Amino acid sequence: MTAAALRPRARAPQWFTILWRNKKARFGMLLLLAFVLLALLAPVIAPYDPRDRSFAGGLPPSAAHWFGTTGKGYDVASQAIFGARTSLVIGLVAGAIATAISLLVGMTAGYLGGMVDEVLSFATNLALVVPALPLMITLAAYVPGGGSEWMVIIVISITGWAGAARLKRAQILTLRNREYIQAARMAGDGTFHVIFREIAPNMTSLIVVGFIGAVGGAIGAEAGLAFLGIGNPDTISWGTMLYWANTDGALLTGAFARLVVPGLLLALLTTALTFVNFGVDALSNPHLREP
Amino acid sequence: MPLVEVRHLSVDYRSRDLPPAHAVRDVSFDVAEGEFVGLLGESGCGKSTLGNALLRLLDRPAHHAGGEVRFDGRDLYALTDRELNRLRWREIATVFQSSMNALNPVLRVERQFRDAMEAHRWDPRTEGDPRERVLEVLRDVELDAERVLRSYPHELSGGMRQRVVLALALLLRPRLVVLDEPTTGLDVVVQRSIVDLLRRLQREHGFSVLFISHDLGTVLEIADRVLVMYAGQVVESRPSADLAAAPLHPYTRGLLGSFADPRDEHVSVTAVPGRPPSLDSPPAGCAFAPRCPVRVAACAAVPPVLAPTTRTGWCAATGTPPRGPTSRPCRTPRRRSRR
Amino acid sequence: MPDAAPPFPEVMAWASGPAGSAEGAAAPSPLLVADGLVKTYTRRRGLRREEVHAVRGVSFALAPGRVQALVGQSGSGKSTVAKMLTGTERPTAGTVTLEGRDVTHLRGAELRAYRSQVQMVFQDPFAALNPTKSVGASVGRPLRNHLGLSGDALRERVVALLDGVGLSPGSLYVDKLPHQLSGGQRQRVVIARALAPRPRLLIADEPISMLDVSIRAEILELLATTVQERDVAMLYITHDLLSARLLADDLMVMRDGAVVEQGPTVRVVREPEHAYTETLLAAVPRPPGVVAR
Helix, strand or coil, X not given: CCHHHHCCCCCCCHHHHHXXXXXXXXXXXXXXXXXXXXXXXXXXXXXXXXXXXXCCCCCCCCCCCXXXXXXXXXXXXXXXXXXXXXXXXXXXXXXXXHHXXXXXXHHHHHHHCHHHHHHHHHHHHHHHHCCHHHHHHHHHHHCCCCCCHHHHHHHHHHHHCHHHHHHHHHHHHHHCCCHHHHHHHHCCCCHHHHHHHHHHHHHHHHHHHHHHHHHHHHHHHHXXXXXXXXXXXXXXXXXXXXXXXXXXXXXXXXXXXHHHHHHHHHHHHHHHHHHHHHHHHHHHCHHHCCC | CCCEEEEEEEEEECCCCCXXXXXXXXXXXXXXXXXXXXXXXXXXXXXXXXXXXXXXXXXXXXXXXXXXXXXXXXXXXXXXXXXXXXXXXXXXXXXXXXXHHCCCCCCCHHHHHHHHHHHXXXXXXXXXXXXHHHHHHHHHCCCCHHHHHHCCHHHCCHHHHHHHHHHHHHCCCCCEEEEECCCCCCCHHHHHHHXXXXXHHHHHHCCEEEEEECCHHHHHHHCCEEEEEECCEXXXXXXXXXXXXXXXXXXXXXXXXXXXXXXXXXXXXXXXXXXXXXXXXXXXXXXXXXXXXXXXXXXXXXXXXXXXXXXXXXXXXXXXXXXXXXXXXXXXXXXXXXX | CCCCCCCCCEEEEECCCCCCCCCCCCCCXXXXXXXXXXXXXXXXXXXXXXXXXXXXXXXXXXXXXXXXXXXXXXXXXXXXXXXXXXXXXXXXXXXXXECCEECCCCCHHHHHHHHCCEEEECCCCCCCCCCCCCHHHHHHHHHHHHHXXXXXXXXXXXXXXXXXXXCCCHHHHCCCCHHHCCHHHHHHHHHHHHHCCCCCEEEEECCCCCCCHHHHHHHHHHHHHHHHHHCCEEEEEECCHHHHHHHCCEEEXXXXXXXXXXXXXXXXXXCCCCHHHHHHHHCCCCCCCCCCC
16 A cells, blocks of 8 residues: 555545535535625625716616616615625624523523523513514614614624524533533532533534624614614615615516525525525434435 | 255454454354244353344444355345335344333334335225234234334333334334344343243244344253354254253363352352453464363364254364364254244 | 453453452441431422422441442432532532532532542433533533642643553544544543542442443443542442442442442342342343353
């Protein structure tokens, strides 16, 4: 055997291989990659500056403007491309914060039980029961900071953590009586260590699925808020594009591109995330893997 | 003709990244009518895979890799799904370790029996009143039939559930019952009662049994004949009394060494050092050789073959005079079948 | 050749019980005394409150260098007794004394210190090790927490522990993950972890019931050697009378939360006095023709 044959072949990490093999996940990952590239390379790909109002308003799609211009004279295509940035950034940050809260609340409630669990579960149930959209609107109207992006992020995070918290609590309830956890306590590990260094690594898949779901939800929530006119209507995002298209009566005038483009992009991005989640499920449950 | 004939059966576990694991390798044996056969082996020896293969219950990643299983002369792997379904439950029934948990938790027991009879087309005109039959089989397994029928599975204890499952298996009077670790996980007292029950029913009704287990004391006690499996192969096949008194294969001896009666005056056990070989690269010679205390140089090179021994039965130890590759099927003296 | 004596290493052989348990030998002074342990759970069933009497007054003593077996079926309360000894459950009544000190209701730092003295070997080698942690990390935790070791000193001690339980060379096993080991090897890691903080008392809860029969004897031998060499006390919980007979000096039989019989193992097994003990003994398989070796 030659030395070359003995050297272990460089292989992708196992989790990647499993994801890649799953057809839905592969589709999702590629689509997600496309969006990420779109966002990163926006200045290169977009034909014009998204804030350039020099064009005539309401132009139909043409060679110069692939999807036409908005009522105010912005190039639709450029706005859509730069809008990807906003959606991704807000989605990621809000998703991360929501996941962090759900982790903290869910795991602590599940592990400690007793009164702590009662209080935290009550809070979780409350957060679940209150309708998200009206809550977001109310918060957005009263939270100081006007229409800044951070306000939007915070509002989305506050309304988006509860469902995932319930799931994490449920899973930690099954894990906390495992013998290796008992052994960790007998080895002298403190509560914090046990929850976050012993149990959490066994919940990676659930946490990742929760995170990806939260990102998808946040993207949709941001678009929804913008569409309703909450937040700063001058930001470049798919939601604001829909907002302006609506106020400019795009449907009535037949300027479908102004509605379809941001809408379709939103749908595709959320779909990509969902499909990746199918694959992550397979990581934790070997039965779902491709043989 | 034996009820079940297995010839050169092989099962592989295939996966994309790894070489296939040969879970069952060239296994041949018979089960006669009315015979109680025990299949003994430890974890990873392939006994459960063999049990599944016998009933054509293999699921990905396990694949039937060769050989045939004949039931009453018919090749099971050549049957259509319809023909196989007619065979299942009416002629061959199964009880698994987890069967007691396979009862539908939202249906009363009565309903589960009814479903089984409907699914397998119990004909009241020729076979009698279905309810009578259900009551009869529940009484056979020593349960209070009326009460059990009315209950939900979670209202019954583990032992009772396993009896219900046994009753379900015997419902249509099968000719062969395959049990895979049916008592593992139950209390020892309950285990004893179910094992005694099974033995009594088998003697009364005369069906054949394949009892797969790692519990060697139990298997030796109730089986007529015992097959010992190691690393996917059958290494010894002898009547249980003979095997218990004078085990031939070194692995069997090692297994028996781990068993003792705690009430004896002098109690001692032995261990078999080492581990079974990895099934994706089985050794060229005898699979047990690395752990065998009586191995010789030839053991690592020449795969031993099941060969008849001076006593009844077969043994695959190279220590016995090696014979050439044989295509003769396994044979044991015909037991008088009691009906 | 077929009649030659099995040349497997004879692992454990007691003619009349473990060495040192001769009747009348002076028993060493007890390390742990459990007196009148009671555990009652209250469950809510609908609107009613139901009381479950898991343990109804159990008393025994554990001495260093000796093994006490606790035999019972599931639901007999034996695991609850173990939990009360490790501090995982608080007794509803009764006391636990370690070398004269009452340790029944400990909290916080005292509980932590107590836990370095009392360690457990679990039943399921698959569930007893964190699947995401290496062997070295699992064995090293008690060393870090209870003995304050770190760095090279920690690693050396972990390797020594692994060598001591038969996983030699220890350095080969330190970085392995549990799924790379066999059931028997995992159980050895569990024992190494239990021995890490130099406990005075080991509680073994069915440590071999999930292992293959051909390797159980080795683990039993490891436990026996550990008890003798390190002079620890051991509570051996099982439903298997054979291993109790092989390992334990004394035996207690539990049923429905109470002890129905106790005494030296050999006496209880060979001359049982209680009907339930006889039932348990009758349940042991008796294959015809097995030749005494």
